[in-house]
Amino acid sequence: MNRTLRIAVAGTVALGTLYALLVAILWVPEIQVNLPQQVALNLEQSGIAHPITAVLLNFRSYDTLLEIAVLLVAVVTGLALRERDALTASTEQARDPMLHALTRRLLPLLLITSVYILWSGSYAPGGAFQAGALVAAAGVIARLAGYDIASRADVLLRLGLALGFILFLTVAVSAMLGGRPFLNYPEGWAGSLIFLIEAVLTFSIGLTLISLFVHAPGDSSPRGGADDD
């Protein structure tokens, strides 16, 4: 297909998408259920003072559980695609003293900030995902500066990757032993259990993102492809 025709077709499809979306947005039917009100009414029972964390880990914790499962599948696929020689390569090039000094000052700061964000998730914006992203950023910076953390402990790495999902699933299933439904926290324990899950999730999410970065195949491409436009 030549270029003009492709642009014309793509433009038509894009304009059609825009029209359909705008119609759907502007003439949206009135929603009968007032979700913010329901969340506010049930917030006290959730054991968490912040509505978004309460939704994430109590009211709709099934989504979060499956999300961790998706992350685990992604990182397992990423690890399956790694190259054996990619780990030892290109650690020598990062012997920049400035980068080292900056990394050594930046890493503790990033980790402390991530712990603070994890802790503040129970009463303010924050939580496991943001904290996990900060942990991952710390790991990426350490990797760029030449520290090779993730590839040293292979068995521990795999355990750490799966730990968040395992713990979440254990808590979810153990509710069924007491005769309660799946993913239902026991009375009075919800707050502590949610914080425990969040702490382990932070660790696992950070480790997942780090190992997807670290175990990516090297960047020395045999040939780069040029785009047509």
Next chain:
Amino acid sequence: MTIDLWYAAVGAVIVALSVFAFLTSKHLMKKLLAFNIMGSGVFLIMVGLPQHQHGVDPVPQALVLTGIVVAVSATALALVLLRRYVRAGGNPAP
């Protein structure tokens, strides 16, 4: 037209633009970027539209937060696949 409906409309424009970029660009990296930005447009619609009706709504915000994490890890996986493909001799811009 409130400001929240405006967010949703801008999200729709972003989705349409990235559909165009996804269909026109040949390079796989550009397709991945376009797909990613399409996801951002969807997130913008998802947060903006419920706010228009009932004020700040924690449920879609939590769903979007979940979606962002999944999108980040899926993008990372796509990049790993793309790099592996290029290193195996594949052409990223067929």
